[in-house]
Amino acid sequence: MTTKELVSQIQKKKSFLCIGLDVDIHKIPQHLLKEEDPIFAFNKAIIDATHHLCVAYKPNTAFYEAYGLKGWKSLEKTINYINENHPEIFTIADAKRGDIGNTSTMYAKAFLEDLNFDSVTVAPYMGKDSVEPFLAFNNKHTILLALTSNTGAFDFQTKQVDGKELYKQVLETSKTWENSENLMYVVGATKAEYFTEIRKIVPDSFLLVPGVGAQGGNLQDVCKYGMNEQVGLLINSSRGIIYASSQEDFAQAAAEKAKELQEQMAVALG
Numbered sequence: 428m429t430t431k432e433l434v435s436q437i438q439k440k441k442s443f444l445c446i447g448l449d450v451d452i453h454k455i456p457q458h459l460l461k462e463e464d465p466i467f468a469f470n471k472a473i474i475d476a477t478h479h480l481c482v483a484y485k486p487n488t489a490f491y492e493a494y495g496l497k498g499w500k501s502l503e504k505t506i507n508y509i510n511e512n513h514p515e516i517f518t519i520a521d522a523k524r525g526d527i528g529n530t531s532t533m534y535a536k537a538f539l540e541d542l543n544f545d546s547v548t549v550a551p552y553m554g555k556d557s558v559e560p561f562l563a564f565n566n567k568h569t570i571l572l573a574l575t576s577n578t579g580a581f582d583f584q585t586k587q588v589d590g591k592e593l594y595k596q597v598l599e600t601s602k603t604w605e606n607s608e609n610l611m612y613v614v615g616a617t618k619a620e621y622f623t624e625i626r627k628i629v630p631d632s633f634l635l636v637p638g639v640g641a642q643g644g645n646l647q648d649v650c651k652y653g654m655n656e657q658v659g660l661l662i663n664s665s666r667g668i669i670y671a672s673s674q675e676d677f678a679q680a681a682a683e684k685a686k687e688l689q690e691q692m693a694v695a696l697g
């Protein structure tokens with residue numbers, strides 16, 4: 428998907444909501460456990476109830492890999508269901524990959540070609556040759572971890588390297604890589620006070636912003652300091668939406684939570 432198509436979907440739906448499909452079998456409603464594929468059944472119900480309120484879905488692959496082959500099949504069914512029924516929706520494989528070049532090429536093929544996600548999250552730590560294989564895919568996006576939402580972000584990401592915080596080095600250096608127009612960045616909603624500085628370095632890039640909801644990030648602050656002319660934000664909430672109810676009404680309850688966020692986004696869009 429092109430950035431232009433993503434922006435047009437945001438304007439049409441008055442939403443820049445990304446729903447995280449982080450499915451824990453112990454948290455889904457009991458009645459789904461009798462289904463042949465409970466994880467896919469859960470996702471399908473959530474997608475059917477929320478697709479008009481969000482512009483992106485982000486399965487975190489850990490929640491599928493944890494169940495082995497069965498989990499990978501649930502992930503494949505989920506991405507195929509979205510691509511077949513809602514091709515306008517931006518899809519993110521939150522896999523946080525990155526390795527030496529030839530291995531990164533294989534990761535990129537797995538998520539961007541075989542599973543056909545629009546984007547994949549990548550760790551910047553191994554540098555240029557570990558990220559460029561992902562960037563080589565046309566109309567696909569590499570979402571680089573810049574400043575993450577967890578407290579451990581302060582262990583390295585905000586430390587000074589050559590007189591500048593490491594996350595700033597990541598943003599600046601990555602802009603020099605081949606096909607850097609295919610980059611987006613992860614910035615945690617819990618770090619709203621950093622958005623002004625981040626926008627000075629990457630004024631036009633899309634930022635994937637996890638941490639609203641269960642992690643306590645503030646949507647209004649992120650919009651105030653992080654929004655650019657093209658909106659430039661995809662705000663993710665996973666547990667706060669998909670586990671709104673553990674009863675038979677779970678999909679309806681998820682839609683209500685998603686609607687609350689979408690309505691706040693519509694106000695921010697003006």
Ligand SMILES: O=c1ccn([C@@H]2O[C@H](COP(=O)(O)O)[C@@H](O)[C@H]2O)c(=O)[nH]1
Pocket residue numbers: 447449487521574575576577613614615637638639640641642663664665666667
């Ligand atoms: O900095 C980061 C990067 C990724 N995540 C992921 O986003 C979701 C957040 O889930 P919630 O339930 O809304 O807290 C999850 O998949 C994380 O692994 C992040 O939180 N922070």
